[in-house]
Amino acid sequence: MMCTPRADAILKVCRHLVRAGPAALLLAGLAMAAPARADDAKVRISRQPGFVYLPAVLAEQHKLIEKQAKAAGLGDVTVEWVNLTSGAAGNDALLSGNIDIVDSGSTNMLLLNDRTRGDVKGLCGVGSTPMLLLTRNPAVKTLGDFSGKDKIALPSVKVSTQAVLLQIAARKAFGPENATKLDPLTVQLGHPDAVAALASPQNEVNSHFSLPPFQQRELQDPAIHAVLNSYELVGEPVSNAIFYARTGWFNRNPKLAAAIVAAIDEANAEIAKDPLQAAKDYVTATNDKTPPETLVAIMKEPGTTFSTTPYGIMLQARHFYAMKTIKAEPKDWKDTFFPIVHGLPGK
Numbered sequence: 001m002m003c004t005p006r007a008d009a010i011l012k013v014c015r016h017l018v019r020a021g022p023a024a025l026l027l028a029g030l031a032m033a034a035p036a037r038a039d040d041a042k043v044r045i046s047r048q049p050g051f052v053y054l055p056a057v058l059a060e061q062h063k064l065i066e067k068q069a070k071a072a073g074l075g076d077v078t079v080e081w082v083n084l085t086s087g088a089a090g091n092d093a094l095l096s097g098n099i100d101i102v103d104s105g106s107t108n109m110l111l112l113n114d115r116t117r118g119d120v121k122g123l124c125g126v127g128s129t130p131m132l133l134l135t136r137n138p139a140v141k142t143l144g145d146f147s148g149k150d151k152i153a154l155p156s157v158k159v160s161t162q163a164v165l166l167q168i169a170a171r172k173a174f175g176p177e178n179a180t181k182l183d184p185l186t187v188q189l190g191h192p193d194a195v196a197a198l199a200s201p202q203n204e205v206n207s208h209f210s211l212p213p214f215q216q217r218e219l220q221d222p223a224i225h226a227v228l229n230s231y232e233l234v235g236e237p238v239s240n241a242i243f244y245a246r247t248g249w250f251n252r253n254p255k256l257a258a259a260i261v262a263a264i265d266e267a268n269a270e271i272a273k274d275p276l277q278a279a280k281d282y283v284t285a286t287n288d289k290t291p292p293e294t295l296v297a298i299m300k301e302p303g304t305t306f307s308t309t310p311y312g313i314m315l316q317a318r319h320f321y322a323m324k325t326i327k328a329e330p331k332d333w334k335d336t337f338f339p340i341v342h343g344l345p346g347k
Helices: 003-020 021-031 051-061 064-071 087-095 106-115 161-174 191-199 214-216 232-236 247-252 256-271 275-286 292-299 312-322
Strands: 040-046 077-082 101-104 120-127 132-135 153-156 185-186 207-209 225-229 241-246
Touching: 003 256, 021 185, 040 087, 051 120, 051 241, 051 256, 051 275, 087 101, 087 106, 087 241, 106 120, 106 241, 106 312, 120 153, 120 247, 120 256, 132 161, 132 214, 132 312, 153 161, 153 191, 161 207, 161 232, 161 275, 185 207, 191 207, 191 241, 207 214, 225 232, 225 241, 241 247, 241 256, 247 256, 256 275, 275 292
Parallel strands: 040 077, 040 101, 153 185, 153 207
Antiparallel strands: 101 241, 120 241, 132 207, 132 225
């Protein structure tokens, strides 16, 4: 009987396995018998410091993604959480293939969405919290009081949520042509480092566009006061924590993507059901020194929202386009998010 090229190749593999012994035959048999899975068995997610990431912290601590993935028929999925200090670092890691999902401010996603022509999109919202611009300079009461003697710490200059909100505030205070007036005063520092800098009178960094729980900790110092509240500035929640990924990963992992969104929804339900326990879990997971009762008070502040719904996307996208930071203006927030959340009331 004449063998086809494919049959001849299979026969050669079988002869090799017979010579390799029973163990090789067993492993080969198990591999051929195992059902094919479309989704990856591992996902790598970045995380940053800050209370706005509470749903992601709970998802990690309670293994909610693993739970939802198994419920979706994906079996055991490994979730690797990667610590990063800024969205810029997350973007670099995403583009280099070192992580699969970034958990950061929506401005970082919008920047990559534009530069990759839609290859990077939002997966879901995570959280929104008011952010305070703080200073230890007693002479600074308004934005107009900042001078060249001041240095304002931001997680990323020009493109972080804080940087964009600072430009929006400057635009309102000084006119559209002066939206970047305060940019020369900004420096890039992760929130923990910015807290340490603000606590030291000798440090040139005397101001910080912060976020919970760092801003609550900073305000315990009577020498530090708030100049600006982001929620009062724009009058709506702004998602300063979202999940986003590349289109190739999303298309390859439809069930896993849905499981991740379901896990964040489950974490949000835990927060709503028992805020104090969620706060205690956050403290345990992060070793944060903020009293859980203070964290519960933060949850009740206007503008604090833990939801998979994305907020403030178009507000930031329009600003980016006006500043020529992005080339194409999205017509709708859905243009920058995967369809998995298009049914939610985002804006």
